[in-house]
Amino acid sequence: MTARSITVADVPALLAGAEFFSTSAAGEGIEFAGVWLEDILAHTGPVELVAADDLDPDTPCAAVGAMGSTVAMAELPPSGDEPVVLARSLAGRFGAPLGAVMPLNAASVNALHPVAAAAVLGLPLIDCDGMGRVFPLIHQTTYELAGVSLSPLAVVSAGHDSLLLDTGSARAEQIARSMAQAAGGWLLCGMYPARVARLREAAIHGSVSRVLEVGRVLCEHASGDDRSGHGTARHERLLRELTAATGAAVLGGGRVVEIGPSVRQAGTVYPGNPVGMVVHDHDSGRLIRLEAHNELVLALSDGALAAAVPDLLCLLDRSTLRMTGPERLTAGDQVDVLCVPAAPVWHSVAGLALGGPGAFGFPLRHPREEGR
Amino acid sequence: MKRAGRPAEQLTVDELVRYGPLGHAEMLVGENLARPVSRVALVSDLDQVRRCGPGTAVVLTGGLALGAWAVESALRLAWERSAACLVCPAVTGLTQASAQLARRMRLPVFVVTGDTAACALELAAAIASPEAARARLAARCAELFAERSNVRGIVGVINSEVPGVLVALVAPDGHVLAGQASADRAEHRIRVDVPGPDGRRWAELVAAVAGPPSPTWGETVRLILRLARAPLAASVARERVDAVHDAERGRVALIALFAAARAAAEPAGQDSPGNGGRSMPEEVLGWRVEGRHVAVFLRSDTTLDSVTASPGVVSAWQEAVQELPLVPWDRGWASWWTGDDITVEQVVGTLRRNLARMRSPIPLSGGVGRVAAGAEGLRESLSQAVLAAGVTVRDGHGTVRSFDELGYRVLLASLSQPELADSARVVLADLLSAPDGPVLVTTLAALLDCSGSTSQAAAQLGVHRNTVLGRVERIRARGVDLDRPDQRLALHLACYALLPELS
Numbered sequence: 001m002t003a004r005s006i007t008v009a010d011v012p013a014l015l016a017g018a019e020f021f022s023t024s025a026a027g028e029g030i031e032f033a034g035v036w037l038e039d040i041l042a043h044t045g046p047v048e049l050v051a052a053d054d055l056d057p058d059t060p061c062a063a064v065g066a067m068g069s070t071v072a073m074a075e076l077p078p079s080g081d082e083p084v085v086l087a088r089s090l091a092g093r094f095g096a097p098l099g100a101v102m103p104l105n106a107a108s109v110n111a112l113h114p115v116a117a118a119a120v121l122g123l124p125l126i127d128c129d130g131m132g133r134v135f136p137l138i139h140q141t142t143y144e145l146a147g148v149s150l151s152p153l154a155v156v157s158a159g160h161d162s163l164l165l166d167t168g169s170a171r172a173e174q175i176a177r178s179m180a181q182a183a184g185g186w187l188l189c190g191m192y193p194a195r196v197a198r199l200r201e202a203a204i205h206g207s208v209s210r211v212l213e214v215g216r217v218l219c220e221h222a223s224g225d226d227r228s229g230h231g232t233a234r235h236e237r238l239l240r241e242l243t244a245a246t247g248a249a250v251l252g253g254g255r256v257v258e259i260g261p262s263v264r265q266a267g268t269v270y271p272g273n274p275v276g277m278v279v280h281d282h283d284s285g286r287l288i289r290l291e292a293h294n295e296l297v298l299a300l301s302d303g304a305l306a307a308a309v310p311d312l313l314c315l316l317d318r319s320t321l322r323m324t325g326p327e328r329l330t331a332g333d334q335v336d337v338l339c340v341p342a343a344p345v346w347h348s349v350a351g352l353a354l355g356g357p358g359a360f361g362f363p364l365r366h367p368r369e370e371g372r
Numbered sequence: 373m374k375r376a377g378r379p380a381e382q383l384t385v386d387e388l389v390r391y392g393p394l395g396h397a398e399m400l401v402g403e404n405l406a407r408p409v410s411r412v413a414l415v416s417d418l419d420q421v422r423r424c425g426p427g428t429a430v431v432l433t434g435g436l437a438l439g440a441w442a443v444e445s446a447l448r449l450a451w452e453r454s455a456a457c458l459v460c461p462a463v464t465g466l467t468q469a470s471a472q473l474a475r476r477m478r479l480p481v482f483v484v485t486g487d488t489a490a491c492a493l494e495l496a497a498a499i500a501s502p503e504a505a506r507a508r509l510a511a512r513c514a515e516l517f518a519e520r521s522n523v524r525g526i527v528g529v530i531n532s533e534v535p536g537v538l539v540a541l542v543a544p545d546g547h548v549l550a551g552q553a554s555a556d557r558a559e560h561r562i563r564v565d566v567p568g569p570d571g572r573r574w575a576e577l578v579a580a581v582a583g584p585p586s587p588t589w590g591e592t593v594r595l596i597l598r599l600a601r602a603p604l605a606a607s608v609a610r611e612r613v614d615a616v617h618d619a620e621r622g623r624v625a626l627i628a629l630f631a632a633a634r635a636a637a638e639p640a641g642q643d644s645p646g647n648g649g650r651s652m653p654e655e656v657l658g659w660r661v662e663g664r665h666v667a668v669f670l671r672s673d674t675t676l677d678s679v680t681a682s683p684g685v686v687s688a689w690q691e692a693v694q695e696l697p698l699v700p701w702d703r704g705w706a707s708w709w710t711g712d713d714i715t716v717e718q719v720v721g722t723l724r725r726n727l728a729r730m731r732s733p734i735p736l737s738g739g740v741g742r743v744a745a746g747a748e749g750l751r752e753s754l755s756q757a758v759l760a761a762g763v764t765v766r767d768g769h770g771t772v773r774s775f776d777e778l779g780y781r782v783l784l785a786s787l788s789q790p791e792l793a794d795s796a797r798v799v800l801a802d803l804l805s806a807p808d809g810p811v812l813v814t815t816l817a818a819l820l821d822c823s824g825s826t827s828q829a830a831a832q833l834g835v836h837r838n839t840v841l842g843r844v845e846r847i848r849a850r851g852v853d854l855d856r857p858d859q860r861l862a863l864h865l866a867c868y869a870l871l872p873e874l875s
Contacts (some may be wrong), residue, residue, distance in 0.1 A: 260468045262439055276440060278469040287473050291441050300441055303448025303473055363418065363438075364445070 005046035006115055006125070010212060011038045014111055015089045016222065016323075017215025020242075021107035022134050023295040024315045024325035030109045037112045040080055044119040049208055050100070052126050057197035060094045062086075062154075062190045063130060064117040065104025067138055067176060072185025073109065076158040083117035086190035089154035089164045094193060100124045102199065104138060104191065105131035106207040113188060114208075125304060128203035130192065132343045133312045134295050136272070138176070139169035141357050142345050143192040146202030154190040157183030204343040210246070217241045221293060221321045228337050235318055242316070246340045250314055251299055252281030252288050253318070253336035256329050275326045279337055288337055290315075292326050295359050307339040308366050310346035310355040314338045377561040381588045382408035382427070383502040385457045385480050389507040389843075390589070393494035397459065397482035400466065401474035405587045407456040409499055414492040421446050429499075429605050431492040437463045440470050451477040451743070461488045506592045509534065513596045517603040522611070526603050527551040530579070530596060537593055538580040541566065541604070547731050555580040562590060564597040567866045569609035576603070615683040622699035625657055626706065633747035658709045659697065666719040667741040667753035668726075668829060669761040671704030672734045684733035692730045706754055716740055716774045724772045735769035737761060738781075742775055759783070765872065766834035796869035797860075808843075810874040816852065817867035824854060 015034040022030075041047070049348035055061075064083065066073065079369075091097045101121065103114040106129040118125040139150050150169040155176055156162045161183050165172050172191075180187045194202070204216030221238045236305065242248060242291045272294040278287040282300075289300040296313035299306045307313055317324040320336040329335065345351050357364045386405040388394040410427035418437045424430055426628065430450045436442050443460050447470070450458050457480040461465075466483065474481040484491045498505045502842060516529040523541060527550040530539040538558065540551035548556060555561070558580030568574025577597045585593065637756055670689075673680070689698040689705070700704045709719050723738050730736070739760025741753030756775035759782035764771040797804065803812050815833065819840070822828035826844065830837040844854070853859065 030629075100811055257472075258467055262441075274439075278467075285476070287469055287476070289444055289469065299439070300448070302476065303444040303446075303451070305445065342449055362441075 005048050006037050006041070006208075007046040008041045009103045011041065011112075013212050013215030013219050013240045015215065016218040016294060017211035017213070018106070018108050018111035019323045020214050020218060020246075020314060021111070021132070021203060021211060021312065022323075023107075023312045024292070024323065024327075027073055029070055030112075032077060033109050033112045036077055037116050039257065040116050040119050044122070047103035047115050047118045048124040049127050052102075052128055052199045052203065052205065055076075055100055055124070055126070055196045057195060059093075059099035059196040060096050061100040061102055061126060061194060061196050061199070062090050062098055063104040063143065063192040064101050064139075064188070064190055065110040065138065066186055066188050068180035068186030068372050070109050070186075073158075076184050076186075078113075078116075078117065078188060079160075079235075080120060082156045083120045083162070084118070085160065085162045086154045086188065087121050087157040089162060090152065090190050090193050091281065093152050093164065097194075098123060100126050100196065102203065103129040104130050104189070105133045105134060106211045107131065107307065110134075111208070111211050112260050114230065117188075119273075125208065126196070126199065126203070127208045128199060128205045129207035130203060132204045132346070133310070133340075134206055135204065135310075135355055136294055137173050138189065138191065139173050140359070141192070141205055143194075144169055144341065144346060144353060145348070145350055146198070147197055148192050148194050148202050150191050152191075152193065155179065155187045157170040162210055201273070204345070214242065217245055218322070224280075235321060239316065239338075240323055242338065246338075248312075248314070248338040248340040251301060251313075251337040251339050252279065252284065252286060253316075254280045254282035256280075256333045256335060257287075258330050259329055259331055269313075277326055279335060280294040282325040290337065291362075293309050293360060296325075298357055298362060298364070299339065305357075305364055305367055308357040308362070308364065309360060310351065312338075312340040312342065314340065379501060382410055383499055383505060384408050384586045384589065385429075385467055386536075387502075387505065387589055387592070388429075388457075388495065388498060389806045390515050392498040392505055393510075394457075394459070394482050394490055395535065397484045397491065398462075400471050400481040400483050402480055403475055403478040405480055405585070407480075408586075409456040412492050412496045412499060414489060416724060418442070418445055418449060421449035421453065421455075422702075424453050424455055428453070429457050429459060429492075429495055430455045431459040431487055431495065432461060434461050435513075437461045439463060440466055444470055444473055447474055447479060447481065449475060449664055451479050455479065457482065459484055459488060459491060461485075484602070485796045502588070506588070506595075509592065510595050510599060514599050516590045517600055521607060523607050524550045526600055526607060527577075532601060533777050534593065534596060536582050540580075541576050542576050542578050544575065545731075545847060549575055552580075560584055561596065564601065566601050566604050569605055569612065574605070574608065577633070579724050600778045604698050611687070612733040615686050616662065619682060619686055619700045622657060623701060625659075626699050626701065629659075629661060629747050630751045633751060636699070637748050657697065661750070663709045663710050663749050664712060664714055664743055664745050665750045665753055666714055666716055666743050667706060667750055667757045668719060668723050669701070669704055669706050669739045669741075669754060669757035670698075671702075671739075671758075672736055673764060673765060681732075681734045685736065688730045688732045689726075689745060692726045700852075701754070702758055704758070706752055706757070708753065714743060716743060716776060718775050720777075724770065727770045727772065732769075737764035737769060737771040738773075739764055740772060740774040756782070792865075792869045793873065796866035799866045800870065803847065804870075805851060806846065806850060808846075812843055812847050812850070813867055813874055815840060816847055816854075816863070817871060819844070819854065820860065820864045820867065 006336050011034050080136055087098050100123050101114050101118050104110055130143040151166050151172050151174045153165040165175060176187060257280045259277040262274040275292040277290050280289055286302045291297050298308035299313055315324050316336040346355055352366050356366045384406050408427055412429045414431045414433060415421050415423045419502060421430055422820045432446055440631050443463055443466060447458055448732040454463050459482045462483050462485045479849035492717045513533050517526055520526045527539055527541050538552040538555040541549045542556050543549055556578050560581045562579040564577045565582040566575045566577055567571050579593050579597055586651060663858035685705060686698050697709050720740050727736060727738060744753040760773050760775045760778050763778055763782055764773050795821055803809055806812055818829040826840045830840045
């Protein structure tokens with residue numbers, strides 16, 4: 001894999017791609033981060049994006065990502081110095097400075113934070129991530145599946161309160177979340193400190209490039225460059241290009257006939273509220289029920305499970321040709337439902353236990369499990 | 373017995389709704405209810421639905437009430453296994469979309485508030501003995517039939533106790549005697565003949581069922597209709613006896629009333645017992661005798677048997693004019709309107725409307741007397757109404773004329789006595805022997821009515837004046853001289869004596 005760089009010009013594509021991989025719900029209101037990142041990159045210059053294999057296997061690296069509320073982050077944005085605090089904390093534990101950073105998950109606002117961190121720290125960004133999507137918990141990662149320890153977890157808040165937590169993954173999550181609430185709604189975290197060699201098995205490779213690629217497809221269509229001149233044709237071409245870029249399948253598309261809070265009993269460990277919506281598929285007449293909990297969790301097509309976490313469910317708004325989510329939709333809107341298969345490691349038994357429908361409180365077998 | 377040989381068929385979902393435990397559940401989707409239910413499965417886990425066989429009633433426990441998605445998943449799995457229906461607990465998230473899905477799958481869905489396990493137990497018990505469930509419904513109806521004393525009550529039992537079925541009791545002429553008139557127009561109907569007190573077919577019970585009934589449900593409905601036949605016949609007999617009894621009592625009371633009134637009008641002391649009978653009809657029958665009255669008299673063609681038709685006429689009258697009595701009188705039926713401001717025109721209008729509404733078994737026409745006060749006045753008014761009614765018979769059903777309107781002509785209506793008619797036939801034999809004899813007699817009557825004016829007679833008969841002129845020629849050719857004053861009255865009377873039979 002050849003090295004390449006992320007410049008100011010790449011930020012709109014990064015933002016659009018981040019929105020796509022946020023699985024429709026968590027991508028709400030991340031535009032502020034684009035402006036913020038452009039500002040940082042204008043000061044620091046481009047960030048070098050490298051494949052893990054291109055780095056020295058002994059290079060110390062750590063994942064960077066934010067937890068908490070994006071709304072809170074938009075109100076109380078990061079100053080830009082937070083990564084320095086994280087790097088100092090983790091380097092102290094490593095006994096050596098970080099040689100590279102990688103994303104916790106290259107999706108939503110967390111696709112931008114690692115770029116900013118790499119830019120501020122002057123380090124290369126590894127083209128990989130640990131989710132390939134958005135999961136609500138920071139230990140729902142392929143790093144965790146591969147046995148890379150989440151802790152020591154370095155966190156820093158909007159008020160520059162910093163902490164280095166040494167504990168198990170689930171407890172680290174719980175404690176950090178309490179702290180996020182107390183410290184302004186969000187935390188920037190440095191976690192999964194490891195040597196680059198560990199990433200070979202533990203990471204989903206090429207994630208950042210994929211975000212940029214999908215983002216470019218979306219940006220081309222959103223720019224209003226109306227080459228075909230016809231709305232339906234544009235929409236179909238966008239769907240075609242998105243499915244080609246991501247390997248997604250279109251579950252269906254049509255009018256949103258119902259949307260509202262879902263009464264299902266969700267596990268209390270997850271932040272946010274459950275939401276349910278139903279899309280009436282225009283072509284087949286099928287009813288596609290989507291259950292969301294921040295992210296879209298599962299899709300039932302005429303009552304049969306059609307797709308579920310860890311696979312990604314994304315909604316494309318037909319009128320704006322942008323990715324959308326339950327918070328931005330009302331009954332009557334026209335959407336397409338896309339399902340992007342998750343990285344293969346997520347379909348393993350351990351992967352489904354950590355990020356499958358069961359982990360979200362649904363007593364259902366993932367479609368991939370049916371044959372087992 | 374017909375039912376004995378029939379195997380105990382499985383209950384359908386439809387039957388479980390109508391008289392089984394599902395009757396208390398809310399029916400979210402009522403598609404495809406004719407499926408037989410072979411067993412019940414209480415499931416607490418979606419995987420258990422996969423093990424259900426065809427015809428299962430799938431009941432979800434409260435543990436599966438995880439939201440609309442869980443119900444929809446169960447719905448889909450149940451559909452894939454050809455389940456008969458799905459019963460789920462009241463989940464607040466169940467919405468139109470879930471119902472729409474169930475309709476797409478054509479799978480009935482029921483929502484039970486409370487414990488679904490109890491519902492599953494009741495379902496299992498009902499399914500285990502289908503005959504018992506059917507018999508319970510029939511027994512319940514039979515019990516209620518025995519408690520009802522009139523036709524309306526008996527038909528009402530079926531309409532209220534057998535859900536999904538609309539029943540009407542329909543007379544052979546299509547008149548709905550009781551129940552829901554719409555039943556007779558429904559697409560799917562079950563019919564059972566109902567005999568009258570004489571054992572002959574009197575009416576028909578028509579049950580409308582929603583959709584084609586399953587054989588067992590059809591049989592159950594038919595059984596209930598048959599159970600209703602005997603109580604219906606008994607109540608009809610009772611009503612007829614009551615009607616005849618009431619009518620006879622009314623007639624006697626009216627005679628007594630008039631006798632008393634006449635006695636009171638004559639010099640005192642001549643007929644003292646009359647005073648004793650005076651108060652009887654008013655008090656016992658609830659009649660108003662004082663005040664201003666307008667009497668009416670209904671009659672039919674003399675050739676019809678008015679005695680046999682009397683109960684039918686009286687009940688039809690009571691259906692249309694509930695507040696007034698109808699008393700058999702002379703060769704017809706008498707009644708009267710009472711009021712301080714009553715006028716003959718009002719009564720003529722009201723009677724005409726009521727005759728049009730009445731479903732009388734025989735054609736009826738009416739005469740209306742003058743306004744008069746008190747019992748004696750009523751008697752006079754009734755005599756006038758009888759005379760006026762005599763004229764109306766010729767004009768057919770629904771005609772109403774008042775005594776005042778007809779004037780002296782009412783006298784002529786009394787002429788259709790057999791002796792006079794026989795004489796008239798002899799006198800007018802030449803005219804009658806013409807090929808169009810009856811037409812010539814009618815024309816002659818009209819000419820005499822109009823003092824020989826052919827244009828007025830043409831208008832009265834509704835023909836062209838030339839036609840009348842042609843007929844006059846033929847009448848003269850038969851030796852009838854219209855211009856002889858000494859013959860004119862006799863000729864006029866002869867025509868009127870024949871008119872009733874010619875019309």
